[in-house]
Every structure is written in C-alpha cells, then in structure tokens.
Amino acid sequence: MNTITTRDGTEIFYKDWGSGQPIVFHHGWPLSADDWDAQMLFFLSKGFRVIAHDRRGHGRSSQTAAGNDMDTYAADVAELAAALDLHDSVHVGHSTGGGEVTRYVARYGKGRVAKAVIIGAIPPVMLKSDRNPGGTPLEAFDDLRAQLAANRAQFYLDVAGGPFYGFNRSGAKVSQGLIRNWWRQGMMGGANAHYECIKVFSETDFTEDLKQIDVPVLVMHGDDDQIVPIADAALLSVRLLKNGTLKVYPGFPHGMCSTHPEVVNQDILAFIKA
Secondary structure, eight states, X not given: OOEEEOTXXXXXXXXXXXXXXXXXXXXXXXXXXXXXXXXXXXXXXXXXXXXXXXXXXXXXXXXXXXXXXXXHHHHHHHHHHHHTTOOSXXXXXXXXXXXXXHHHHHHHOTTTEEEEEEESOOOSOOBOOSSOTTSBOHHHHHHHHHHHHHHHHHHHHHHHHTTTTTTTSTTOOOOHHHHHHHHXXXXXXXXXXXXXXXXXXXXXXXXXXXXXXXXXXXXXXXXXXXXXXXXXXXXXXXXXXXXXXXXXXXXXXXXXXXXXXXXXXXXXXXXXXX
C-alpha cells in the first residue's frame, strides 16, 4: 500500500493514479478515499493525476489516539502534498473533507494550489451559537456521539440508509450497494477517531480560513442536504470567499457525489478548465 509517515509517526494511506494536473480528493466523515471512486475514475480518464488519502483514524490510515482535529488533518495533507511534490493542484473536498480543503488551502496552499472545490461542506461552522444562530444545536451532535458509542455498526447503517443519500425521502431510489459501501468504509476506521471527529466537523470555525483563500473556489451544495443544511453552510461560505462561485442543486442530498456523479463530475471538470 502507498503510505507516508507523518512527523508524529502516523501512517497516512493514499491512492495516486495517472499523470497530469493533480486533483486531490478529501473524503467526509467517517469514510475513506474509496468514497471518491466515481470521481477518480472519471478524472483519470480525462488525463488528470488523481490522488485521495484516508484521513488519520479513517480507512487504512493509523487509528490514532491523538491528532484527531482539523489543524492536524490539514497538516497531514501538507505533508502528503510535499511528499508527492504536488503543484498546480485542484483540491476537492466533501463535507468534513470540504473543511479540510478550506483549512489546508488557507494555511498551506500558497504556490501549490490552483483551485478548490467544496461540496456539501461544513464551513463556515455548523454549531449553533450566538454568533451563528442558524446553526445546528449541540444536542444534535451529542445524539450522534451517543449513537456511535452505543452501537456504531447500526448507527452507520441508519445514516447511510437514511439522510446521507436522501433514501428516507418519499420516492427515493434506494441503492443497497451505496449503503453497504458507506458502512464498509465507516467500519474500517477507528471508533475513537470517528467519535472525536464529530466535535471537529461541528465546532471548527472556518470563517477566517475562507477569508484568506485567494484561489478560485467552487461551492457546490444540494438544497435537500439533511446532514449539512445549505442555509448555514454554502450560502454563508460563498460570501466570505474572495473568488467563490456557488452552484446549488435542487433536490440533491448530502451524498450527491455518489447519487449524481454524472452531474457533479461534469461541473467540476468545467470549473477546472474555465
């Protein structure tokens, strides 16, 4: 397997296929690089070099007891980019991965990153507070932690079979393959890292990161996203970006990269080529 070892001894697994301009994919919680299969195959066929890593504590990377925080996630990406000598890259992140892209590009991307794409992403900040009155209450995230601790396997089936892909909507075309693949990826990772990552994706504030980013950013979001509601995410993020473009997808769920790859892939390709 392809891995790098970070400064704190963590092994980060990654896939690296093809040649050409690099596109780096950042997955959501609690998944892995495998969640990008539909995108990696598509962009590989278009002549790009495609790279995706398993975040620490997820997939095939080390199940770390420490470093399960956004600053460390972004630093891990910086070490990967340096090890692979990546320049002129496009970084694409979904959900928590969109937060990872945001922090990485803001802190480490100068001279290495050409463009970025965030999809159903958690910035600016998910948690409800006096500063963010439209956010999600803490009790909702406490409930996620309780369900994970009580029965992680059933919890992951419920998320994948329900709100993540919109399979709980009337008339939804349910894919057992997507549900099982989501569950498979989730159960590969560490329970402690996934538990701690709930705090990361709910409480990390990316406001200043968004303001610092100079490169063009495409903000993609489904308006039926039940995991990261669009009103408190994409609609706010695009206002903070210096060079942001918002694209809203009517009726699309949080897992739109898997349910509608034929739409998502073409829009990302058009953005990269523009």
